[in-house]
Structures are given as C-alpha cells and as structure tokens.
Amino acid sequence: MARVDIIAGALLCVFGIVIYFAAPLTVGEYNEVGLTPWSFPSALAAAIAVLSALLCFNGWRNRNRENSTEKAEEEGSRSASTPHIIAAIVVMGLYIIGMPLFGYLLATAATLLVLSVIYGNRRWLGLFIVAAVSPPVLFFFFQEVMIILLPEASLF
Amino acid sequence: MDIIFTGFDQIFHLQNLLLMAGGLVIGIVIGAIPGLNVPLAVALALPFTYHMPPLAGLSMLIGIYKGGTHGGSISAILINVPGAPAAAATAIDGYALARQGKAGKALKLSIYASVFGEILSDIALILAAAQLAKIATTFGPAEFFALGLFALTIIGFVSGDSLIKGVIAGCMGLLLATVGMDPLESMPRMHFGFYELTGGLHFIAMIIGLFAISEALIQIENSLRTTASRTVIEISQKGDDNRVTWAEFKMVFPTMLRSAPLGIFIGAIPGIGSSIAAFLAYGMAKNMSKQPEMFGKGALEGVAAAESANNGVCGATFIPLLTLGIPGDVITAIMLGAFMVHGLIPGPTLFTEQGGFVSAFMIGMLITSCMHLFVALIGLRGFIQAIKLKRSLLFPLVIVLCITGTFVAGGGQFPIYVMLGMGILGYLMTKFGFPIPPLLIGFILSPMIEDGLRQALLISDGDLAIFYGRPIAMGFLVMTAALVIWITWKHLRTQR
Known part of the structure; x- marks a missing residue:
C-alpha cells in the first residue's frame, strides 16, 4: 500500500494546489465582507493538499515495510482485471x-x-x-x- | 393527536402499502445476494422514487433498508457468507445450525429477532424524535455550524484503517458540494466553464456512481477471480428442525430484549453502525448465557442477539437524521438525499412545517416492520433461491438500471456523465484504499457547515464570540474537539 499512498498522495496534492489557486478564478466578483464565496473551497483545497502531502510522506516512510508477496499478488490481480x-x-x-x-x-x-x-x-x-x-x-x-x-x- | 390521525390517513393507501411490501422483497433479495449490498440497493432504487409522491417513494426505500439489513442473514446462515457486513455475527451460529440440519430454524429465528428489533427501534424513534426536535428548533446558524462540525467526526468512525485517507475523502466531499451556486451570494462558482455544473452536482447521479457503478466495477475483479459456485445448504423437512418451538422462543426472548435496546442505542449515535451493534450484542449474549460454550456451535441465542441488534439499529438511525438533519451511517446519508430529492429537508423545521408527513413516515416505518414478518416468512423459499443468482448476469443489469435510473431522474445526458465519472472516482478510491462513505457525508454536511459559518459571522459582524458565547454551539464544539483528539489518539495507538 505504501507505493499506492505515494502515488495517490502526490496526485491529490497537485489537485489541491491547482484548486486552491483556481477556486477564486471561478467566481467573477464578490461583495461580501469577511468570508467570500471562494473562502470555503480554497480552505478545503489547502487542507486536501496538506493532508495528501502527509499521506505521501507516510507512504515514503513505510516503503520498505511492504510485504513482497502481497505486492506481487496485488499487482497480479490488478493487471488481470x-x-x-x-x-x-x-x-x-x-x-x-x-x-x-x-x-x-x-x-x-x-x-x-x-x-x-x-x-x-x-x-x-x-x-x-x-x-x-x-x-x-x-x-x-x-x-x-x-x-x-x-x-x-x-x-x- | 390530530397530527397522528393525519399521519394514519396519509400512510394508509394501497399504493404506499404495496410499495413497502415491494421494497421489503427487493431489500431481502438484494441483501441475500453476496456482493450486492444495502447502500447499492437504496441508491439504485432512489431514481425510481423520483416520480412518486414523497411518502410512497420513501416507504419503498424504508422497505429496502429494513429488508436488506435482514436479508444478509440468509446467505450468512446458508452459505456462511454474510450478504451484508452486519450479518457476519449471525453467520457464526447460524451456519453452525444449518450444518446440523437446522437451517429452517435459524432462518425463522433470524426473521423473528430482526422484526422484534425493528419494532422496538421504531417505537424508540417515535418517542425520542419529537422531544429532540423540540430542542433543535432553538438552533441558529452558530448551532448548525457547530452541529455540522460535530457530525463530521462520523468520518473518524467510517474511515476504516486509514484516518488520513478518510479525512481526505471527507474534504473531497465538502469540496464537491461547493460546485454550483454559492448559497449566500447566489453566484456560480467552481463550475470551470461547464454551464451544467452551475446547478451543482446531480445528487442521484453522484450516489449511483459512487455506490452502484463503483461496486459493479469492483465485482468484475471478483467475477474473474471466483468461478466456483457455492453450495447452499437445503432446508430440512423435519418439523422441529424447520421451526422455532415455543420453548425455544421463550428461551431466546430475554436475549432479544437485551440486544434490541443495545442496537437502538448504537443506532442513535451517528457513525457506529449495525455491524458493531451485532457483535457487541453477540458478545453480551455470550457473557450472560447459561451455556456460553454453545456459542459458535449453533446457539440460538447467538442468532437472536446478532439479528435483533443489527435490525434494532434501523429505526434509531433516523433519530439524528429526522431531528437534526445529520446522517448516522451511509444508508441514512443516501436516505437524506432521498428526502432532499423530494423537497423535504430533515431537521427541526420538518417537524414544525410537515408534522403530518413526519407522523405518517414514522407510522409507515412501524407498518413496514410488521409487514416484514409476513413478507419474510411467506417468501423465504424464494429468497433462498436468490443466493444462486449469478453475478455475471446480475451486474450488467445493475449497470443498465443505474444508467436508465439516472437518465430518468436527471432528465438528460449530463447527469449520466457525472454518474460515470463518480463511478470511476469511487472505483479508484476503493483501489487506492480511500473509503467512500466520508466523501458522501462531507458532501451532505457541506452546506450546513458553510452556510452556518458564514451566516453566523455575518450576524455577529465577524465576532467569533457567537460560537463560544452560546451554550449549545459551545457544547458541540467542545464535544467535536474531544472526539477529534480521541479518534486521532486511537488511530495513532493502533498504528503502533
């Protein structure tokens, strides 16, 4: 699972960063004082980016703990289906x-x-x-x- | 009292009663087939209710929920493969009884215990819901924001092995709900140039994609892996082995009486679920039994405890859903969607504005439970045949029904593409070890949290005292913090 975590973490981290910067661009204008229509999406995108980076780091830390038999079985069933x-x-x-x-x-x-x-x-x-x-x-x-x-x- | 009579008047229509019975049959059949599960069944049936009156549609979904929760015990007893996770505890003694030639006895006891648990649970719902709703009518935006945050902690319970993946999935759900129109400013956001997304992601398409299409894709792997057919134990024709005697019923009744309230208690707490209720009740029954050594070898008390507890959860999960608008598990999350599809918003206002409907719905739940006894007993032999149905024939039909259902509910091609996209997302999430339920829970709670936060800050002119100055909001925030710390500590300890 460690390799999977690294891949998923990296992909989601990029997704989070892209959404963080893209979210304000999707709203044309705003007139509210304080929280804006993009505050919530941006905060969530930032949270996804940070948590995914953490997942990626955890996967990298556990990369040597993976059981080689499990890995081979997992890859075998995946490639067949x-x-x-x-x-x-x-x-x-x-x-x-x-x-x-x-x-x-x-x-x-x-x-x-x-x-x-x-x-x-x-x-x-x-x-x-x-x-x-x-x-x-x-x-x-x-x-x-x-x-x-x-x-x-x-x-x- | 008038509201109760209105409820009776609304629910006692032939169409509603037939749909309840139909829902029970569909639920039991789907629950009995290993690989098909209750969330999939409810998700699949949801678009078919779209064109029905709300009470009729919801009655059918309730039938599917209750029937499906019990249906899992049929395959658990006859082939030792629980049709639903909640039936795993039933398999321990149920299958042992079946191997002794007492499959009929185990199956009938599981029906009696399930129906007993359901009826008690429905009564608990009727007694508790109105009282809780009365308190909830005092809630303002600050309380709803704090309640939404508190409800998000369910994610900690449904995340499986990896808390971090559960939280990421929850954040994804919260984020996906922001696609569409901003609720306060009425401005489109997060649509990325797709005009169709300005109305938000189509809820039915999303549910069907996440729960039915993803499951159908996962089952391709299972179909290719398992080719051997399972041996189904036949029901004995000998009288006493095929029925529960009065002496046996009297013996297991105290176990049912203890297990059902445990299921009700667990059902009323969001996030724990029927599997845990069944195993806790099983353990409790074993500890309190005069013959604990019989457990695992075909103890009737084991079947009775597990079944009355897991079906005892059914009615109770609607207590937080109907009164506070927070789903207790995946199925009630889908049910919440069903309410919203029919223009009903669960929460305290549902009781004040739609009292007659709430009363009819609760009475309907009780009627469904009573009907469950007859439907399950009459159709038992037919339901057993459902276990023999082949996945390779079933899942193509499921896929076609998903696409047709989304077309019918969505009224166009775009929702079907959303459904397909969500199906692929759900499949990838499962393959990468991300749980799907947190995504749905986040999606549902997102408007409550965002609207509550922004409205509260607008009212207080940005002053955070609105959250800690109000006792109920503060109470929820403290409980949220305590739960977050406890869940994180528990996961860290398990990892070590």
Whole structure:
C-alpha cells in the first residue's frame, strides 16, 4: 500500500494546489465582507493538499515495510482485471452515447450482451435470453407504468 | 393527536402499502445476494422514487433498508457468507445450525429477532424524535455550524484503517458540494466553464456512481477471480428442525430484549453502525448465557442477539437524521438525499412545517416492520433461491438500471456523465484504499457547515464570540474537539 499512498498522495496534492489557486478564478466578483464565496473551497483545497502531502510522506516512510508477496499478488490481480474494467467503462460510455442514436431497446440489449461477456458469462443461451427480454420489460415499465419517455432511435 | 390521525390517513393507501411490501422483497433479495449490498440497493432504487409522491417513494426505500439489513442473514446462515457486513455475527451460529440440519430454524429465528428489533427501534424513534426536535428548533446558524462540525467526526468512525485517507475523502466531499451556486451570494462558482455544473452536482447521479457503478466495477475483479459456485445448504423437512418451538422462543426472548435496546442505542449515535451493534450484542449474549460454550456451535441465542441488534439499529438511525438533519451511517446519508430529492429537508423545521408527513413516515416505518414478518416468512423459499443468482448476469443489469435510473431522474445526458465519472472516482478510491462513505457525508454536511459559518459571522459582524458565547454551539464544539483528539489518539495507538 505504501507505493499506492505515494502515488495517490502526490496526485491529490497537485489537485489541491491547482484548486486552491483556481477556486477564486471561478467566481467573477464578490461583495461580501469577511468570508467570500471562494473562502470555503480554497480552505478545503489547502487542507486536501496538506493532508495528501502527509499521506505521501507516510507512504515514503513505510516503503520498505511492504510485504513482497502481497505486492506481487496485488499487482497480479490488478493487471488481470484492468482490461476488463476499462472495457466495461468504454461500453458504458458507448451506451450513453448510443442510446439516443439507436434507441433504448437496441442499445440496452447490445450493452447487456457485451457487459455479460466482460463479467465472464459464457452461457450463450441464457445470455441472449436476458439481453432479449430485459430491455422490453424495462421499456414497458418506464413508458407504461411510470409514464416516463425513454430515448427512441434517431438514426432510423 | 390530530397530527397522528393525519399521519394514519396519509400512510394508509394501497399504493404506499404495496410499495413497502415491494421494497421489503427487493431489500431481502438484494441483501441475500453476496456482493450486492444495502447502500447499492437504496441508491439504485432512489431514481425510481423520483416520480412518486414523497411518502410512497420513501416507504419503498424504508422497505429496502429494513429488508436488506435482514436479508444478509440468509446467505450468512446458508452459505456462511454474510450478504451484508452486519450479518457476519449471525453467520457464526447460524451456519453452525444449518450444518446440523437446522437451517429452517435459524432462518425463522433470524426473521423473528430482526422484526422484534425493528419494532422496538421504531417505537424508540417515535418517542425520542419529537422531544429532540423540540430542542433543535432553538438552533441558529452558530448551532448548525457547530452541529455540522460535530457530525463530521462520523468520518473518524467510517474511515476504516486509514484516518488520513478518510479525512481526505471527507474534504473531497465538502469540496464537491461547493460546485454550483454559492448559497449566500447566489453566484456560480467552481463550475470551470461547464454551464451544467452551475446547478451543482446531480445528487442521484453522484450516489449511483459512487455506490452502484463503483461496486459493479469492483465485482468484475471478483467475477474473474471466483468461478466456483457455492453450495447452499437445503432446508430440512423435519418439523422441529424447520421451526422455532415455543420453548425455544421463550428461551431466546430475554436475549432479544437485551440486544434490541443495545442496537437502538448504537443506532442513535451517528457513525457506529449495525455491524458493531451485532457483535457487541453477540458478545453480551455470550457473557450472560447459561451455556456460553454453545456459542459458535449453533446457539440460538447467538442468532437472536446478532439479528435483533443489527435490525434494532434501523429505526434509531433516523433519530439524528429526522431531528437534526445529520446522517448516522451511509444508508441514512443516501436516505437524506432521498428526502432532499423530494423537497423535504430533515431537521427541526420538518417537524414544525410537515408534522403530518413526519407522523405518517414514522407510522409507515412501524407498518413496514410488521409487514416484514409476513413478507419474510411467506417468501423465504424464494429468497433462498436468490443466493444462486449469478453475478455475471446480475451486474450488467445493475449497470443498465443505474444508467436508465439516472437518465430518468436527471432528465438528460449530463447527469449520466457525472454518474460515470463518480463511478470511476469511487472505483479508484476503493483501489487506492480511500473509503467512500466520508466523501458522501462531507458532501451532505457541506452546506450546513458553510452556510452556518458564514451566516453566523455575518450576524455577529465577524465576532467569533457567537460560537463560544452560546451554550449549545459551545457544547458541540467542545464535544467535536474531544472526539477529534480521541479518534486521532486511537488511530495513532493502533498504528503502533
């Protein structure tokens, strides 16, 4: 965890410093005496920067205490699942973009199919049944029961 | 008395009762499935309540909360994997009973104990809330600022192993809440050129992202790691092994009577939570038992103590939430969001301005608890089947529901991007060892602290005496300082 703390601490420290200086720029003008609209965000950004620097320092101090087996296991599991997680995020992004283009039904069915594969499901029959049945059920529930319109295909 | 009748009148509608029962079913099913948890269930259901009347929507969420807290015991008893952290104490004796062929007995006892704890907790809420709210009506900006600071100390209890990471997460939450319109000057700030951010971060999108999407991403790793299916112990068909006899109920009743008030007490204190209540009650039951050697080997008292204490927490967590507007744990933090989504601000003014609603809500909680007994007993065999559901089929559905729910509640694409961003943030936080609950608690308490501080200083013309000159504000500040010192000392001692 020490290496992780150093990385997280450094990143957050930079974030805190950037926000500390950027916060006043996001407000055009102010007329209040004493505390301004940016006082609170600036103080919090400063606190994040200081605490993150402390986290980074703690990580650096404990860098030699880390168990090498734990480190190897952690890295192994991370590298095995990282492509799947990135793929899931990309699929979610495409679903959000694709919903208004292809319509709720088609986009949802395709997303369910691909996500199930990412989650390691290889039972194709069950997978196709879920992908085919769930979107119309959800569509019916929202449109007919809750009377909320879901996106319809703009491409076709 | 009129308010109580108004409450009865408002809550006794078929729609509300059906939603309570539906919430209980959803909660028990989700609680029973290892990997799905109560915060995820409440977060996921939140957008569906958006278009419902406030009482109906909140009734459903209460059902999910109560059902989910109890549902964790089903998988704890049948496969020794607690569906919720609070059910870990139940697994000790529950699973031992199941291995002896008494799974049905353990499951039914867990239902009786849970419902008993819930009913006592709801009664405590009804008795205590109005009294506490009466005191809270005297609060001004200085008191609210001090109370907000005091409530922030919850972060110390929900930070896990690293206090510093918890505090950083809390500060991030406080900072994220400043995005949008400045409350006193009505000036947009922290929007960085995104017009959509001038209204602030969409709360439902944020909750769904942090609790549901991040969990779905984490579960990808678990799905890839565990391929073996778990063996579920079947319920015996033998009469006495499948039910709790009257003699057994009489034997465990004193344990339930002691454990439920412990759960209520812990629930009323922000930040401690149901897991600790369950383990404390389990320990107390063991110490007071005539047969302590049976604990761990299938003691009925062990199941009764853990379950009545962890469900005893449910109603009591609403005491600080409804009266002071401070969430006691993650679930009540999400519930606070649900109140706000429906235009209700928990706190003393809720009692004075919406007395009928508060009364209906509390009566609704009590009805949900009574309904819980029947729903859990009737659906027991069905709920057991939920444990067998595959994660690889469930989580894609969860993701689709998250995106659809955010679309429905947010009314556009931007909140969905916020949800996705928050999901990635929540995932990274978990991977880097940062706890998520402090971020949500900071986000919720931020307006109370900032508005309180700035309004108090405006009233006093910058004089800090407004904080130490008022006894309640001073009291909260002293308690905050004492807690901060104690929490820091405790963490430093643990690190050594």
